[in-house]
Amino acid sequence: MNEHWQAIWLTLKLAGTTTALLLLIATPLAWWLARSRHWLSQPIAAIVAMPLVLPPTVLGFYLLLLLGPDGPIGALTKSLGLGYLPFTFGGLVLASVVYSLPFAVQPLQNAFNAVPERMLEVAATLRASPWDRFISVALPLARPGFLTAAVLAFAHTVGEFGVVLMIGGNIPGETRVLSVAIYDQVETLQYANAHWLSAGLVGFSFVVLLSLYLINGRANSSAVRP
Amino acid sequence: MSEQGVRAQLQSQRGEFSLAVTLDLPARGITVLFGPSGCGKTTLLRCLAGLQAATGELHVHGERWQSSGHQLAVHQRPLAYVFQEASLFPHLSVHHNLMYGYRRTPEEQRRVQPAQAIQWLGLDHLLERKPQQLSGGERQRVAIARALLTSPRLLLMDEPLSALDQTSKREILPYLQKLHDELAIPVVYVTHSVDEMARLADYLVLMEHGRVVAQGTLTQVLARLDLNLSRDEDSGVIIPAWIREHDTRWQLSRAEFEGGSLWVRSPADTPVSSQIRLRVLARDVSIALAHHPDQSIQNLLPATIDELAGDPDSGMTMVRLQLAQTPLLARLTSRAVDRLGLLPGQSVWVQIKAVAIVE
Numbered sequence: 317m318n319e320h321w322q323a324i325w326l327t328l329k330l331a332g333t334t335t336a337l338l339l340l341i342a343t344p345l346a347w348w349l350a351r352s353r354h355w356l357s358q359p360i361a362a363i364v365a366m367p368l369v370l371p372p373t374v375l376g377f378y379l380l381l382l383l384g385p386d387g388p389i390g391a392l393t394k395s396l397g398l399g400y401l402p403f404t405f406g407g408l409v410l411a412s413v414v415y416s417l418p419f420a421v422q423p424l425q426n427a428f429n430a431v432p433e434r435m436l437e438v439a440a441t442l443r444a445s446p447w448d449r450f451i452s453v454a455l456p457l458a459r460p461g462f463l464t465a466a467v468l469a470f471a472h473t474v475g476e477f478g479v480v481l482m483i484g485g486n487i488p489g490e491t492r493v494l495s496v497a498i499y500d501q502v503e504t505l506q507y508a509n510a511h512w513l514s515a516g517l518v519g520f521s522f523v524v525l526l527s528l529y530l531i532n533g534r535a536n537s538s539a540v541r542p
Numbered sequence: 543m544s545e546q547g548v549r550a551q552l553q554s555q556r557g558e559f560s561l562a563v564t565l566d567l568p569a570r571g572i573t574v575l576f577g578p579s580g581c582g583k584t585t586l587l588r589c590l591a592g593l594q595a596a597t598g599e600l601h602v603h604g605e606r607w608q609s610s611g612h613q614l615a616v617h618q619r620p621l622a623y624v625f626q627e628a629s630l631f632p633h634l635s636v637h638h639n640l641m642y643g644y645r646r647t648p649e650e651q652r653r654v655q656p657a658q659a660i661q662w663l664g665l666d667h668l669l670e671r672k673p674q675q676l677s678g679g680e681r682q683r684v685a686i687a688r689a690l691l692t693s694p695r696l697l698l699m700d701e702p703l704s705a706l707d708q709t710s711k712r713e714i715l716p717y718l719q720k721l722h723d724e725l726a727i728p729v730v731y732v733t734h735s736v737d738e739m740a741r742l743a744d745y746l747v748l749m750e751h752g753r754v755v756a757q758g759t760l761t762q763v764l765a766r767l768d769l770n771l772s773r774d775e776d777s778g779v780i781i782p783a784w785i786r787e788h789d790t791r792w793q794l795s796r797a798e799f800e801g802g803s804l805w806v807r808s809p810a811d812t813p814v815s816s817q818i819r820l821r822v823l824a825r826d827v828s829i830a831l832a833h834h835p836d837q838s839i840q841n842l843l844p845a846t847i848d849e850l851a852g853d854p855d856s857g858m859t860m861v862r863l864q865l866a867q868t869p870l871l872a873r874l875t876s877r878a879v880d881r882l883g884l885l886p887g888q889s890v891w892v893q894i895k896a897v898a899i900v901e
Contacts, residue, residue, distance in 0.1 A: 434629050437593055440616035441623035442643030442692055448617075452642075456633040 320513060321487050325495040330405070330493055331473040334412040338420040338469045339462070341413065346424035347450070361425075365418045372415065376482025379411050383483070388412040403485045408493075411483040412473045427461020428454060460532055467528045471521060546603050548573075548696060548728055548798050552589050554596035561585050561596070561752040569603065571744035572722055572729040574760075582752040583732040587698050590730065591623050592616040601727075602696050612620045620651065622689035624699040625877050628681035630673035637669040643692035652693050659687040662724070663717055679710030683717060690721075697729040703738060718742060735868035740780050740821055759863045765862055765869035767851040770859050772871065779871055780900065785809075787815050797897075802843045803865030819900045824860060824873035826895040831882060839896040845870060847886050852876050863892055 349361050367375060390400050401407030430514040439449040455462075455489045473503050477495040484491030486500065494513060501510040548567040553560070561582045562893070567573045575583040579742050589596035591615055592608070600608040602621075607614045622643070630639050640656060659900060660666055663683040673681060682702055688695065702718075703711045715738075722742060733739055739746065739760075746763040748756040748771065756763050764771065771777060783799040788808055795808040797820060804820060812818065828839075835842065845863040852859040859879045861872045874884075884890070 432629075434627070435631065437616075438623070438625065438629045438631075439593060439642070440593070441621065442688065443617050443646035444642075445615075445617050448646070453631065459633075540826065 317491075319488055320497065320509070323494050323513075324516075326405075326489065326492065327474055329493040330408055330412060331470045333409050334416060334473045335420075335466055335470045337409065337413050338416060339466060340471075341422050342417065342420035342465060346421045347428050347454070349421070350425045350428035364421050367415050368418050372476065372478025373482060375415060376411065376479040379407075379414065379479070379483055383407055383410070397444055398477060402483055403487060405484075405490055406486040408480060408491055411479045412476060415474045415476055415479045416469045419472045420465040423461045423464040423468065424458065427458035427464075430461075431457045463531060464528060467524055471524050474517070475521070547579065548590075549601045550590065550599065552586070552596040552608075553597040554585060554589050554594060556585070556594070559585070561589065561754060563752075564756045565732050565747065565751075565754065567728055567730065567747075567757075567800075568745055569728055569849070570726060572742045573745040573747060574739045574743035575730060575732045575747050575749060576734065576739050576743075577749035579734060581749040583734075584700055585751055585752070586749070587623075587700050587730060587732050589712050590696070591698055592619055592780075593623075596672050605695075607805075608689070619696075620692070620694055621696040621698060622694035622703045623691050624682075624685055624689050624697070626701045626705050628673070628678075628685040630676075630681055630688075631682055632673055634673075635669070636665065636671050636673070636676070639673065639684055640665070640669075640688050640691055642882065643688055647692045654690050654693045656691060659690050662690075662720065663687040677710065678706050679713045682706060682710070682714055686714075686717070686721075688727075695727055697725070697727055699729060699731045701734070704735070715741060736776065737900075741819070743780075746853045756816070761869060765871055767849055767860055767862055772824075772851070773853065775825075775889060776823060777868060777871060777873070778821055778826070781820045781822065781841055781868055781870075783818055783820050785812050785814055787814060787819060797899075799868055801864075801868040804843075804894065804897050806899060809899050821898045822870060822894055823870035823896070823898075826897075827870060827872035828893045828895070829863075829874065829878075829882065829884065830874055830891045830893060837893075839893045839895055841897065843892050843894070845890060845892045847888045847890060849882055849886055850879065850884060863890070865892070 344379050345364070349357055380402055383393070384390045385394070385400060393399065393401055398406070401410060435453050435457065439453045444452060473510050475495065477499070480491070480493055480496055486492050486496050494517060498510055498513045501513065548565060550563065550565040553562045559582065563586055575586060577583055585594060588594040592598065592614065598608070606612065607619055631642065634642065638657065644652065644656060660669070663686060665684060665687055668676060668680060668684065671686070676684065686702065703714060706714065719741065731742060742758045746758065747754055748758045748763065748769060756766060756769055762778050762783070766772060781799045783797040783804070786796045786798045786803065788795045793808045794805045795812070796803050797806050797818060799820070806820065809818065817864040833842065843865055845865045848862040848864050848869070850859055850861050857876050859874050859876045861874060861879070861884065862870060863870045872892065
């Protein structure tokens with residue numbers, strides 16, 4: 317049982333770290349995608365959305381090559397004294413960030429798109445600098461989008477399997493997350509254990525999604541027109 | 543106009559539409575930008591604010607806001623902007639909406655205090671509400687107070703009443719007139735409503751197709767015969783005047799202006815010596831060659847004919863007259879003009895059938 321708790325803890329740690337990093341990365345990216353008319357914005361939006369359609373194994377495979385001893389990122393991490401990322405928790409975080417990126421960027425981008433240009437103009441005429449306008453107007457008005465992005469990124473990271481297996485392998489306490497642990501149990505015909513973990517995950521997912529719908533439903537019903 | 547007002551020479555191009563204007567506006571009072579929709583009033587206002595890119599120069603109160611190679615960003619310009627829709631921040635209460643700009647105004651520049659603005663616009667009982675709990679008129683009052691609380695050196699208003707129903711309009715207009723009397727800053731006010739223009743404007747800028755076709759004091763511009771304005775059915779002049787005496791027996795009051803006096807129906811709550819605006823429509827003015835006091839029209843004044851403009855299509859002639867400093871328009875049939883032999887420079891008597899008080 318102890319190793320199950322270890323897998324659960326590792327999963328939550330991975331999902332939490334990934335979500336935090338994703339919000340940091342996705343917020344400026346989504347803001348730029350929502351507001352820029354630069355020719356690069358469409359290609360970049362397409363690249364961000366790629367993990368939605370690619371099989372996790374493809375993503376994992378290329379990440380493995382990039383992060384490995386012969387890959388450019390591998391060479392970089394080696395020269396920085398970080399060693400190689402595959403089959404470490406750090407590698408898992410990096411892979412999860414890439415894999416869950418669209419789940420954070422798209423809700424944020426939609427939320428930023430919905431912030432009326434007029435509100436930002438009003439703020440400008442009330443002496444707010446661009447950064448101030450972003451913090452005091454855009455972020456609060458986009459709040460429902462942040463909630464959706466965080467919940468989706470977290471839940472999606474908890475549920476990933478293919479990428480984890482490719483990049484992380486199956487090292488207890490280091491890279492063996494819930495989904496991999498369940499796979500292990502089934503492989504070794506430990507159905508009782510598999511049930512215990514799987515049912516937990518089903519319950520967890522339901523609670524997460526339900527709360528998301530409830531909160532968004534409330535936000536929409538009190539939605540305001542400018 | 544003095545150095546201290548608004549001096550602008552701006553060009554802006556967006557798609558097919560081009561704006562090119564030269565403005566010289568007074569440092570006090572309300573300038574109304576007037577013209578048909580699509581004439582570039584709002585575009586000009588946005589260029590003054592810096593919300594839309596323009597080339598050229600802009601000086602406000604002698605400060606340079608824009609010139610070649612130099613441009614203050616919107617948030618660096620000490621202006622306030624009231625949009626057509628109130629555009630209150632939905633995530634903030636009325637109180638926090640009001641304080642948004644106030645907090646961001648450097649302390650030494652704050653001349654309008656929250657208590658003052660709240661009182662001016664009658665917002666006391668609304669402070670804890672959210673914008674969605676306000677009526678349209680209340681929202682626009684909050685937006686105006688919020689703008690004033692940045693202690694602007696230039697107040698820009700883009701058809702602030704046009705999104706409101708008649709009741710809300712009537713509710714807000716007195717507040718705007720009060721601001722007009724109490725604020726010592728220039729206001730640039732965009733509207734296509736003749737009524738708002740007549741009530742609020744001191745200075746008038748007429749626009750057509752992205753160009754300024756006339757600018758000057760309201761009285762002078764309205765009396766020009768070379769503008770489309772004078773061909774309007776409702777054309778007429780606005781005359782600033784002061785109430786000098788009340789005749790309670792007949793419910794009449796004498797309003798004095800530069801060049802004479804007119805008897806008008808006594809306005810409510812207007813003590814002697816308060817300032818009002820008189821609106822005299824050209825179709826309510828007729829001309830006689832001699833003084834005929836034996837008639838029903840009581841407002842008879844001597845005047846000099848200044849200019850005549852006949853319109854062969856309608857068979858009507860517009861006559862501009864001068865009563866000392868004050869211009870007056872009379873709309874007559876061209877036949878009457880011919881029979882009376884009216885000519886510029888001639889001394890005549892004007893008979894004014896009706897006078898409306900707009901303020």
